[in-house]
Amino acid sequence: MTERPDTYVDARMRVRYAETDQMGVAYYSNYLVWFEVGRTEYCRARGFAYSDLEEDNETFLPVVEANCRYLKPLLYDREFVVRTRVKTFRRRFLAFTYEVFSADLETLHAEGETKHVFTGPDGRPKSLPEEFHRFLQ
Amino acid sequence: MTERPDTYVDARMRVRYAETDQMGVAYYSNYLVWFEVGRTEYCRARGFAYSDLEEDNETFLPVVEANCRYLKPLLYDREFVVRTRVKTFRRRFLAFTYEVFSADLETLHAEGETKHVFTGPDGRPKSLPEEFHRFLQ
Amino acid sequence: MTERPDTYVDARMRVRYAETDQMGVAYYSNYLVWFEVGRTEYCRARGFAYSDLEEDNETFLPVVEANCRYLKPLLYDREFVVRTRVKTFRRRFLAFTYEVFSADLETLHAEGETKHVFTGPDGRPKSLPEEFHRFLQ
Amino acid sequence: MTERPDTYVDARMRVRYAETDQMGVAYYSNYLVWFEVGRTEYCRARGFAYSDLEEDNETFLPVVEANCRYLKPLLYDREFVVRTRVKTFRRRFLAFTYEVFSADLETLHAEGETKHVFTGPDGRPKSLPEEFHRFLQ
Numbered sequence: 001m002t003e004r005p006d007t008y009v010d011a012r013m014r015v016r017y018a019e020t021d022q023m024g025v026a027y028y029s030n031y032l033v034w035f036e037v038g039r040t041e042y043c044r045a046r047g048f049a050y051s052d053l054e055e056d057n058e059t060f061l062p063v064v065e066a067n068c069r070y071l072k073p074l075l076y077d078r079e080f081v082v083r084t085r086v087k088t089f090r091r092r093f094l095a096f097t098y099e100v101f102s103a104d105l106e107t108l109h110a111e112g113e114t115k116h117v118f119t120g121p122d123g124r125p126k127s128l129p130e131e132f133h134r135f136l137q
Numbered sequence: 138m139t140e141r142p143d144t145y146v147d148a149r150m151r152v153r154y155a156e157t158d159q160m161g162v163a164y165y166s167n168y169l170v171w172f173e174v175g176r177t178e179y180c181r182a183r184g185f186a187y188s189d190l191e192e193d194n195e196t197f198l199p200v201v202e203a204n205c206r207y208l209k210p211l212l213y214d215r216e217f218v219v220r221t222r223v224k225t226f227r228r229r230f231l232a233f234t235y236e237v238f239s240a241d242l243e244t245l246h247a248e249g250e251t252k253h254v255f256t257g258p259d260g261r262p263k264s265l266p267e268e269f270h271r272f273l274q
Numbered sequence: 275m276t277e278r279p280d281t282y283v284d285a286r287m288r289v290r291y292a293e294t295d296q297m298g299v300a301y302y303s304n305y306l307v308w309f310e311v312g313r314t315e316y317c318r319a320r321g322f323a324y325s326d327l328e329e330d331n332e333t334f335l336p337v338v339e340a341n342c343r344y345l346k347p348l349l350y351d352r353e354f355v356v357r358t359r360v361k362t363f364r365r366r367f368l369a370f371t372y373e374v375f376s377a378d379l380e381t382l383h384a385e386g387e388t389k390h391v392f393t394g395p396d397g398r399p400k401s402l403p404e405e406f407h408r409f410l411q
Numbered sequence: 412m413t414e415r416p417d418t419y420v421d422a423r424m425r426v427r428y429a430e431t432d433q434m435g436v437a438y439y440s441n442y443l444v445w446f447e448v449g450r451t452e453y454c455r456a457r458g459f460a461y462s463d464l465e466e467d468n469e470t471f472l473p474v475v476e477a478n479c480r481y482l483k484p485l486l487y488d489r490e491f492v493v494r495t496r497v498k499t500f501r502r503r504f505l506a507f508t509y510e511v512f513s514a515d516l517e518t519l520h521a522e523g524e525t526k527h528v529f530t531g532p533d534g535r536p537k538s539l540p541e542e543f544h545r546f547l548q
Contacts, residue, residue, distance in 0.1 A: 159328075160334055160336065162336075165306060165336075165337040165340060166303040166304070166306035166307050166310075167303070169302060169303035169306065170303050173303075191296075197297055199297065199299075199302075199344070199347070200302045200344055201343065201344050202341070202342070202343045202344065203302060203341065203342050203344075204339070204340065204341035204342075205339070205340050205341070206338065206339045207336070207337055207338050207339065207340075210336070210397065260347065
């Protein structure tokens with residue numbers, strides 16, 4: 001059985017010169033930045049802007065845990081794809097998984113996961129407003 | 138006539154691996170980050186925290202212009218000094234200059250300038266609260 | 275007389291969450307990173323990859339001067355365009371100008387310039403290999 | 412039984428404005444940058460420079476896995492301590508753990524781990540040169 005195509009969202013990017021280090025490859029913390037771009041595009045593809053969640057609903061999504069496994073370095077100017085999925089969605093908790101593929105989707109360069117809670121602007125946990133539930137289920 | 142020693146403030150840092158690029162030197166945008174560390178340390182040495190300006194006085198200091206001349210690259214783990222001065226201070230305007238020296242102060246690696254206006258949280262120009270004037274004069 | 279359309283190259287991006295700061299806008303050093311993306315896309319649109327210049331011709335293009343004027347802040351997730359032009363091209367020197375526009379090209383958010391020299395891997399000045407001249411003229 | 416004081420190395424830093432995001436706290440990928448500063452200072456305190464490992468011994472230490480748990484946000488200009496330990500050291504493998512404390516060491520803000528292999532400049536695994544073993548044991 002194949003995966004339903006709508007369970008992931010792909011974001012395409014290129015490695016910036018700023019993101020390389022003197023080892024000649026993309027520096028490891030940038031993958032977490034790319035994961036965040038993946039999350040943003042995931043939300044957009046699901047029909048809402050994460051920025052609206054913050055601005056209109058005073059709901060934030062801080063990261064409580066992140067991890068990444070680095071399988072094959074990415075070089076400057078290489079196009080790549082961040083494939084983002086929701087792994088777990090509960091009223092107060094959200095987990096995403098990510099795969100970083102080469103542009104042709106043949107090579108897996110890295111994979112990772114982030115865990116989040118929903119909070120108010122004061123940083124205290126809250127539930128995701130009901131109107132957003134349908135986007136993440 | 139020598140410069141009065143209190144006209145500048147020095148901040149010491151080391152080049153982080155994250156700040157290098159595949160050319161093997163510190164990537165050029167990082168100098169602007171270091172300038173900002175220089176500004177922060179300038180304020181602290183003058184007796185106030187820039188964070189207090191933002192938090193307690195709702196006064197922000199966005200950059201309206203920045204420039205940097207790159208004279209000699211900085212390598213990973215090299216210690217360096219950012220020497221910060223106030224060039225111009227007016228009620229609604231502030232300009233800093235920066236020199237980036239080697240740790241022994243013998244070599245000038247870069248020099249630059251940033252220009253700022255004071256604004257409220259809405260981004261509109263305002264005057265610097267009187268109580269801060271003495272710190273910058 | 276209108277500008278010939280081929281004198282500039284546009285690169286579209288969105289402001290990443292990582293690029294915002296606590297003032298709620300894109301942090302000022304990121305514009306230099308975006309300028310670099312503009313340069314990379316300029317080269318690609320002209321028919322060559324900057325990475326080939328480095329890898330196959332051992333020619334590098336370090337920045338010797340950069341400046342940026344910040345006119346209107348860019349917010350998280352906002353799409354924008356970096357419009358890149360070659361201002362000056364000589365055998366050993368290259369200058370680019372940049373304009374950062376809103377996605378609809380109606381608002382100018384920032385403008386800047388970078389100056390570069392061509393060097394070998396040892397950092398010493400050299401001339402751009404002849405075969406690349408036609409791309410930049 | 413208390414831990415031998417030499418089993419960890421502390422690196423003190425402050426949160427840079429560049430490292431904050433529009434949530435008003437340090438952006439999550441920066442912790443991985445701070446871990447790297449922790450590794451660099453760990454090596455220095457043990458008697459060798461990581462840069463020498465790269466330059467003189469053509470030995471690199473790419474990250475193969477990283478994770479971080481975020482317990483309490485860090486704010487702009489807050490001083491903090493990255494406490495770094497070697498968790499596992501084998502001829503071809505190295506794992507570090509990190510704790511990010513408040514300046515007074517009272518509050519744990521984050522904790523994480525990175526796993527590394529030793530490679531040559533070609534990216535192929537190799538053993539750490541013997542002369543460095545004593546530094547990490």
